[in-house]
Every structure is written in structure tokens, then in C-alpha cells.
Amino acid sequence: MKNWVLILGFLWTVFSCGGQQAAFKQEKNQITFDIQSASVNKLRLSLITEDIVKVEATKNADFDAQESLIEINHGADFSDYSVKEAADGWEVKTKTLIVKVSTSGEVAYFNADGTAIISEKARNFEPMQVDGVSAYELRQQFNSPKQEALYGLGQHQADEMNYKGKNEELFQYNTKVSIPFVMSTQKYGVLWDNYSLTRFGDPRPYAEIDQFKLFDKEGKEGGLTATYGDLKKKDHVYAVRSESTIDYENLETVEKFPAGVNFDQAIITWEGELEADQSGEFKFLCYYAGYTKLWIDGELQFHKWRTAWNPSVAKFSVDMEKGKRRHIKLEWLPDGGISYIGLKALSPVDQQEQQDLSFYSEMGQDIRYYFMKGDNMDEVISHYRTVTGKAQVMPKWSMGFWQSRERYKTQEELLEALREFRKRQIPIDNIVLDWSYWPQDAWGSHDFDLDRFPDISAMTDEIHKNHARVMISVWPKFYETTENFKAFDQNGWMYRRAIDDQVKDWIAHGYVGSFYDAYAEGARKLFWKQIQDKLYTKGFDAWWMDASEPDILSNASMQYRKDLMNPTALGPSTQYFNAFALMNAKGIYEGQREVNNDDRVFILTRSGFAGLQNYGAVTWSGDIGTRWEDMKAQISAGINFAMSGLPYWTMDVGGFCVEKRYEVAKEGSEDLKEWRELNARWFQFGTFVPLFRVHGQYPFREVYNIAPESHPAYKTILNYNKLRYRLMPYIYSLAGWTYTKDYTIMRGLAMDFTEDTNVYNIGDQYMFGPSIMVAPVHEYKTRAREVYFPQAAGWYDAYTGKKYGAGQAENIDAPYEKMPLFVKAGSILPVGPEIQYTDEKPEAPITLLVYAGEDASFDLYEDEGTNYDYEKGKHTNISIQWSEKNKQLTIGKRAGAYDTMVQERQFNIVLVDGNKSVNLLNPKWQVNKEVMYKGDEIIVKL
CATH class of the missing domain: 2.60.40.1760 (glycosyl hydrolase (family 31))
Incomplete structure (x- = not known):
């Protein structure tokens, strides 16, 4: 044919x-x-x-x-x-x-x-x-x-x-x-x-552990021995019973717990043996809140904590032999109130299919x-x-430091925090007004409690005069008594099940409300109109879209979660379960651009979906715990999120949900020492993610509330904050590339070193842009860690300039004040001056750190910083090239223009070749050459 x-x-x-x-x-x-x-x-x-x-x-x-x-x-x-x-x-x-x-x-x-x-x-x-x-x-x-x-x-x-x-x-x-x-x-x-x-991979849901033959501690078949003990009265036991499943994962299944257990002081164990009816690798998933440990044949599989109201998951695998028993022990301290625990497993499948x-x-x-x-x-x-869809260039101010806490309870608290930053000369661009600024009974009204926030326009004015921006939390949630609720409801745009069931939230005695249907185009337009009328007119710069899963009722069963958002305007919630955050962001993005197509939209959303980058949105990793294991998990979580096509991601530096021991820690205690070190290490890591943001529950997260100025935690937090701002020419170029090159800022090592198979499973190192390799420290009191150096022309220590080889792992010193950080040989790193906010010194000299070893290039991107003129081509690019053979740096002819562009700028050139000390944290470098750039090509011999 x-x-x-x-x-x-x-x-x-x-x-x-x-x-x-x-x-x-x-x-x-x-x-x-x-x-x-x-x-x-x-x-x-x-x-x-x-x-x-x-x-x-x-x-x-x-x-x-x-x-x-x-x-x-x-x-x-x-x-x-x-x-x-x-x-x-x-x-x-x-x-x-x-x-x-x-x-x-x-x-x-x-x-x-x-x-x-x-x-x-x-x-x-x-x-x-x-x-x-x-x-x-x-x-x-x-x-x-x-x-x-x-x-x-x-x-x-x-x-x-x-x-x-x-x-x-x-x-x-x-x-x-x-x-x-x-x-x-x-x-x-x-x-x-x-x-x-x-489901990716195995299409089956995890099944209950009654898929195994179960034996209790005495060897009797039928279930594990479940012992509900009392932490405070060691000789008191609430209940002992045989249980063939461990399924207490939601508000419905926790009703199966034995009556009378005081979960504020309980210790619960499940112990016995498992016997499989087939041989192979069984994949286990433990859903946990509180303090949880699990052993197989005496070997600890994990030891984790998560706050009672926000469970997480642990995965592990066990090779089972048909007919052979394996001992299991699960120990659980619920950590107060209603808490959740579950253990499930997947039986083996053919290895090729897996x-x-x-x-x-x-x-x-x-x-x-x-x-x-x-x-x-x-x-x-x-x-x-x-x-x-394209990712937008996020506003330049958003690439600076964000200070937040749960929560600034008054207008004065928020303003005083910003004043203190400026007084102490701690760089900052953004401050955040979290939830509950409204009257207690008026969630969704977008009104302010005037006793606590008497003049919101004056508040935003002062923030702007102090060279900062402000983001406000806006939920898709409305109490049924608010006028905003009624406006949605009369059009059929509210999810009604929570209203019909009179589901109450956790505020005071509890209030009834629900979420709007973001799948309805008219509802999205109304949501933005309400925000515009009540909030945008008050001078807010950014929108925090919390609970955008949508989280109508936390810890509901999967079926009830679907019921609570059913039906959507497009069809059954079963069919449209995962895309609410996408639709929610779409409405705000399109609404703001219709009203004001000059100022860039900025949305921070707790959930996301494919295509979210098209709507001016950043995702953060939610209400994670303040634990070292949670910090470590954010590294691979952030990398994989970025490698899902969405370039902007952030997290609560320091973790959101706090272990009680940190809330009451006293000066000199081991808990306070650990709290400070945890925040210091997390801050080092957080400096090198796309959005740099601190947030969390009490203790307060401002650096001066974490430690005094003389403390190493304070010093390292301040030093890395300043480093973030000095790197702004590099970082903002990366943001520009997300639009001009569809670039990914936070990069799994496999993106740049695809042929080096040694990097494929490394989840605690990554590239931040093309040049900087980040290796966070994620264990308490660790003062060294192994770093793998991928195949390249070599790697330079970011603090000493010492050069390392490639294709090998080395144990690298990691003192309290420093996180292992390396620059790839064959890199050009543009660095600016010390500044207090991102647009403080637009005409300041830029230092070009040239890390020798092979040819290198860098495209220096600049634009106006806040508007959408870049979409019309109003931005500049300066292509900078290093020739290793000729020892020659070429600063190319400027391409493009924009209205407020700096016409002339000094470039300071520093050659890093292993023969001089270059410390990114202390920029007192010996400059090789200084040149004045006016837009035409310059060739510099070094």
C-alpha cells in the first residue's frame, strides 16, 4: 500500500x-x-x-x-x-x-x-x-x-x-x-x-495482613497479639486481644479500637508471626501517626514520628518463604488524641511485570x-x-527569602517581625499572613477580625515601604453562614455533602462548612471575584491556596472523601478526584491576569497536578514533621516533583508539625540543642530549592527566635540567607530559563549525568542549576557525610576551592556551619553583592566565578522582575563562554532589551582552578580582571 x-x-x-x-x-x-x-x-x-x-x-x-x-x-x-x-x-x-x-x-x-x-x-x-x-x-x-x-x-x-x-x-x-x-x-x-x-506499578491496592497466616505471641493461629498498655502505669493494661488486621487509618476505622483506651498515654504493640502462602518479595506499607517502630525477626525496619492528626507512610520489603514464619512486632505510641495506624502488604508479582x-x-x-x-x-x-503549558518566570522578589509562621495572630505581630528583620539586616523579601485572620465564625468571608487586624491596607503599605511583599492564605472553604457560601450555593457550586451531614471543623465548638466546586468555570470566576473584592484591593501580592487537595475533612476514608466532593461540575468525583488544585489555581491565575496583566501572579498551593506550572503556581510539601527523617524525605520528594515537569517547589524549612519535646525545650537541654541543629541543617538545604521559605508551628521560626546571635545556628542561618541573595544573578537566570528553555531548577543527578548509572538511586544529592551540587546533612550531630562525585571534569569545594575528582564517592567534612556544596568544573557562576532584598542594587557589579577544567557557558537572564513584558520578548540574555584551551572568557553581545534595563555594568572575573581559596560564604576573592560591559562583546584573557 x-x-x-x-x-x-x-x-x-x-x-x-x-x-x-x-x-x-x-x-x-x-x-x-x-x-x-x-x-x-x-x-x-x-x-x-x-x-x-x-x-x-x-x-x-x-x-x-x-x-x-x-x-x-x-x-x-x-x-x-x-x-x-x-x-x-x-x-x-x-x-x-x-x-x-x-x-x-x-x-x-x-x-x-x-x-x-x-x-x-x-x-x-x-x-x-x-x-x-x-x-x-x-x-x-x-x-x-x-x-x-x-x-x-x-x-x-x-x-x-x-x-x-x-x-x-x-x-x-x-x-x-x-x-x-x-x-x-x-x-x-x-x-x-x-x-x-x-496506581503506578502494581494495580492492586495494598491488602490487609490477614492475607498471611497469623500467629499470636503464644503461637496460636488467628491473629497477632494486640496489647493496649499504659505508659504512665506500667502494670496497667487497657486490653489484650487477638487482631487479624491492623486497620485504624481513618475516622471510620478508628472506631474499632477497644473502648476506654487513653491515647494520650497509651503504648500499643502488635506481636506474633506471619506465614506466607507463597515465596517472594512482599511489599509492606505502614500508615502511621505518633511514634512508630516495626521489627521483622528482631531487625528494625523503621522508627518514625508524625503528629497525630496528619499521618504519613513508611515502606519496606520482606523476602518471605512459603510456609516459613517471620516474627513481627509493631510498637506504637499514639502521641495523643485520635491517632491513626495501619499495616498492609502486597503479595509478590512476577518480577518482569514488577x-x-x-x-x-x-x-x-x-x-x-x-x-x-x-x-x-x-x-x-x-x-x-x-x-x-509553559512555566512563567516567577517574580524576582519570590526568589528571595520568605518568613512565615503558623501564625501571626495580629497585624502588629506580622509587622514587628518584618521590622526586626530589617533592624538586624537579615535579608528578606516576603512575609506571610497564614489562616484565621478572619472572625472566628466567618471562614471564607475574606473579612478581617478588626480587633486583631484593624487596618489591613496600612499593614500592606508598611510592608511595601519596607521593600517586602506579603502573601495571604485563602482556602476554598466557606462556612455555611457566610455570604460568599450563599453566592456559590445558589448557583449549585458548593459541595453539599458536608453541609447535609453537618460536618464540623476543629475551630472552637466546630463550624459547618464545605468547599466550592473548582471544576465549574463560573465557580472559579466567582472565587476570584470574591478574592479580588475583599483581598486584592487591600494590596496583597500573592495567594496561599491551602488544603487544595481538597481537604474537606482530614483523615476521612477514601470513599467519604469522594462523597464529600461529589458530584463535580464535570462528573463523578471518582473520575475527577485528583485535579482540584489545578482547576483552583487556573481560576485565580486567569482571574488576576484579566484584572491586572502587568503584575505576575504568584500562587502557593498545597496540592498540584500535571500542568500546574501553566498557572503561576508553586507547590509546597504540606504539613511535614519536624524530624530528621522528614527532612531527608523532602530531598527526594522535591527532586521527583521537579522531574515531574513542574519547576517550582518549596517546603516548610524546619518542618511544620512539631514534636512536643521541642515545644517545651529549655535552654541547655539536649532537645533545644537538637532543635537548633535541625533548623540550621534544614535552612542550609532550603537555601538551594527553587523557593526559599520558612514556616511551621510553635516554636516560632524567625532566626532570632531559634537562637541568639552568638549561636552557630543563628550564624549559619544568616550566612546561608546572605549566600542565597548573593547568588541571585544565578538563581534568577534559572527562573528565566524555566520559560525560555523549559528548564528544571532542582535537578536529580540523572538529568545532568545520565550516562553515569551510579547516580540513578542517589536521593540525597542533587544539582541546583547546571553548576551547584547540593548534599544536605540530614542526621543529628553528623559532621561528615559521603558524597558521590558524578562523571565530570572535576568538582570544586564551594568553601575552599579544593578540586575533587569524578566518578567516586568520598567522605566529606560537614561541620555544623557548613553543608557539603560543590561546583562542577566547567562552570560559570554569576554572583552579586550582599543585599537585603532582591531589587536593592540593580546596577551593582556582578562577579563571574569561572570554575576551570573544561569549556563552560552561562546565559545571564534579566528582565524587569515583576511584569509579563518578558512574554513580549522584553528581556535580555548575555551569553558568557569560557574556553579552557585558550583560557579566555567571552562576554557576548547583549541580546534583547527591556525598559528598565541596566545599560552598563561592571563584571569582576575570578578564575577558580584549584590554586586559590574561594569561599562562597565569604566573598573576599582575589579578582583576576575587572571589565565595564556596555552591551557589546568583550573577550578577556586569563
């Missing part, structure tokens, strides 16, 4: 294969195949670019007409491809990609030279129905390369880096942000376009995903944003 071209809109082609008719239709960038096989009725490929393919598969008579919530670019004008019949189906070719479709509907992907990338393995449609809507449970499996590593999936808290062979359940929850995208070291990505609860790339979703009409390939992992991210 010859190649067919588009004629008069479309062309059908029919051929006979094995006695069965099959056909395809080609129209613009789409090829539709009439398959009629066991796994699919119709298959459609949409070529968005030469490297991006959208795949849709349906078992219905036609494809789902509902538009994607995440797809911005449909690629309708792309036509540079061909389709031809192949031996066992069809072959679609672009300049860079070959896509083969079999007669039964499986799709395989190849590079232009014919080398295989990945291929579909199996596709499943299981009919289901919710609220009278017929749909399918969906699964797509791929044969993926054995040697690859996989990253992405959003932000999760189990301290996992490489998801190859692992499982992750994708739903939104406080501290958990699910994004159905994975990127491979084989330089491809798969974006799964479904909004329901989704290694496959697989997405399962609970509800959808069609299978819909995007395959994208690139020459490197950055190109894959760029393709992701081609589909889902």
Missing part, C-alpha cells in the same frame, strides 16, 4: 488482514485506526510535534468528547509525518520518531534509526459505573528497558528516588502530591491523562496518554510543557 496524504479533509483506507477488516482515517495531525480487537475498538494517534504522540484508546463506539484538563497544545497544525502499511499493521514516521501500530492495536516506539524505546504490553478496560455514569477501570502496561531509572510521579514521603520496579498510589493528600508522569534515563517520558485515583512501566486508573472513558522522547532529559521536560 502506498503512502496516503490528506485529501479534502480526510481519507479512509481499508485493507484485509487475516479475514478481518481494519481501517485508518488520517485527518490533519490525527490518525484513527478502526481496530476492533479484544483490547480496543478504536485507537487514535495525535502527533503534537515530531517527538510527542498523544495516544487514545477506546472500547466505546467513539472517543471521549470531554476535553483534557491538562492539554494546552493539541498540535493540530503539525503535518510533517507519513503513514504506511507495515507487515503486521501500520508505521507512522516523523523526522525523529517511528511509531508502529499492530493490527491488534498495540503501539511501539522507536528512534528514527529503528532502535527500540518502549512498547505497549497490555491494555485493560474493566467496565464500572458510578452515579449512573458508565466508564471503565483502565490499565496500560509497557515493556520498558531493564537498565533504565524512572523519576517523577509528583511528591511523596516514603523517601524513594528511582521508581523503577516500585509502586506508588497517586491521590492527593496533605504532604502527598500526585502527578501521573514518569521520565526515564532512556530519555523518554509518559504522561498519563487521567484524574481519578491512579519492572514494567504501568498506570492503572480507577475511572475513565478512554485510555489517554502522551509519549514524548528527547535527546536528553531536559528535552523530555520541554515536551511535557509543550503539551501542558
